[in-house]
Amino acid sequence: MIALLVALVVIPGAVGDLLNSAGMKRYGEITDWTPRGLLHLCRDLLHNSYILASIPAMAISFFAMMALLSATTLSFAVPITASSYILETALAKYWLKEHVDWRRWVGTTLVAIGIALLSF
Amino acid sequence: MKINLPTSLEPLSERALWRKHSLAGKTLLVSLIVIGTNVVANYALERGLRQIGVVESLSPAPYVRAFVHPWVAIGVIFMFAWLTTRLSLLSWADLTYVLPVTSFSYVISAVIGAVYLDEKVSVLHWLGISVITLGILLVVVTYPKTSGVESGS
Numbered sequence: 416m417i418a419l420l421v422a423l424v425v426i427p428g429a430v431g432d433l434l435n436s437a438g439m440k441r442y443g444e445i446t447d448w449t450p451r452g453l454l455h456l457c458r459d460l461l462h463n464s465y466i467l468a469s470i471p472a473m474a475i476s477f478f479a480m481m482a483l484l485s486a487t488t489l490s491f492a493v494p495i496t497a498s499s500y501i502l503e504t505a506l507a508k509y510w511l512k513e514h515v516d517w518r519r520w521v522g523t524t525l526v527a528i529g530i531a532l533l534s535f
Numbered sequence: 536m537k538i539n540l541p542t543s544l545e546p547l548s549e550r551a552l553w554r555k556h557s558l559a560g561k562t563l564l565v566s567l568i569v570i571g572t573n574v575v576a577n578y579a580l581e582r583g584l585r586q587i588g589v590v591e592s593l594s595p596a597p598y599v600r601a602f603v604h605p606w607v608a609i610g611v612i613f614m615f616a617w618l619t620t621r622l623s624l625l626s627w628a629d630l631t632y633v634l635p636v637t638s639f640s641y642v643i644s645a646v647i648g649a650v651y652l653d654e655k656v657s658v659l660h661w662l663g664i665s666v667i668t669l670g671i672l673l674v675v676v677t678y679p680k681t682s683g684v685e686s687g688s
Contacts, residue, residue, distance in 0.1 A: 416591065432630060439626040440682070445619070453619065460622075477614075481584065481598050486591060489581040489648045497641065500634055507630040514681035515631050518673045525670030526635045532663030533645055 417486060421495055423479035429499040431472035433506055438465030440511075497530035555678070558627070562679040565624045566636050572617035573640040578647055579610035628679040635674040642667055 442463055445456060460466045483492045504523045508515045583606030601607050624633055642664050648654035 432634070435622060436625045436630040436633075439622050442626060444626045445623040456619075478595050478598055481580065481601075482591065482593075484577075484581055485584040485587070488654055489577060489644060489652060497638060500638070503634060504631050511630060512682055513629045513631050516677065518677050519631050519635070522670040522673035523631065523635045525673065526638045526667050529663040529665070529667030529670060530638065530641055532659050532666060533641060 420479050420483045424476050424483060424496045425499040427472040428476035428496065429503045431469040431476060432503055433510060434465045434469035434472065436511060438463045438469065441465065491534050495534050497527055500527045559679060562628050565620060569617060569620050569624055569637045570640045572613050572620060574643045574647065576610050576613035576617050577644050579606045579613060583607035583610055629681055632674060632677060632679045636671055638667060639671055
């Protein structure tokens with residue numbers, strides 16, 4: 416059950432992140448932070464196909480995270496979900512065409528290792 | 536259309552340099568807000584769900600009912616703030632920058648878990664916290680935007 420919940424947090428979460436990043440690059444920077452501006456943002460983002468596709472992925476990840484938090488401790492549930500970092504970095508390099516230099520690879524790997532250490 | 540990327544041999548104009556530093560500073564500031572809202576959201580959700588008890592169901596209905604709990608409601612509000620600021624950050628910054636840098640929230644969550652939730656922080660945990668911090672320091676010095684014209688590090 417715990418392994419299934421971790422998979423349901425990690426895999427849809429990684430897909431959702433990539434879709435969010437692609438969608439927001441297409442949308443541009445958020446400049447209006449008023450309640451009305453945020454309403455307009457929600458409306459605009461609902462017409463963004465990348466963001467729309469990311470919603471079910473992030474929803475699955477969110478509810479799985481809630482279930483994981485209720486079944487385990489914070490110091491286990493939060494760190495274990497970081498196992499998707501290296502996968503996301505590789506996907507961002509090839510799909511989003513980001514320039515990932517050695518500092519980002521080493522830094523991200525260290526972060527993933529550190530987060531794994533936190534779960535012991 | 537060919538885009539000419541600046542190289543280390545081409546000195547940046549004062550305006551371009553200011554723009555570059557400004558973007559890096561703004562990215563760091565928004566990253567700190569993302570980290571803060573994430574920490575508060577996780578803490579409130581953990582505290583609320585701990586009071587509600589174990590929920591083991593693949594149906595979303597029990598989780599929707601849990602939203603009326605005050606701590607869970609606070610957690611959801613901060614989760615919304617986290618989501619919005621993170622989306623804003625992703626509109627200009629690379630995902631490969633945002634992911635590791637905002638992972639500092641794991642370090643803060645672990646410390647809060649130890650201090651306020653009486654969770655044990657072992658030597659391995661402190662080692663993990665140090666390794667994460669080292670990784671973040673390596674990434675935070677890179678330029679946050681590499682997919683546009685203002686590329687470089």
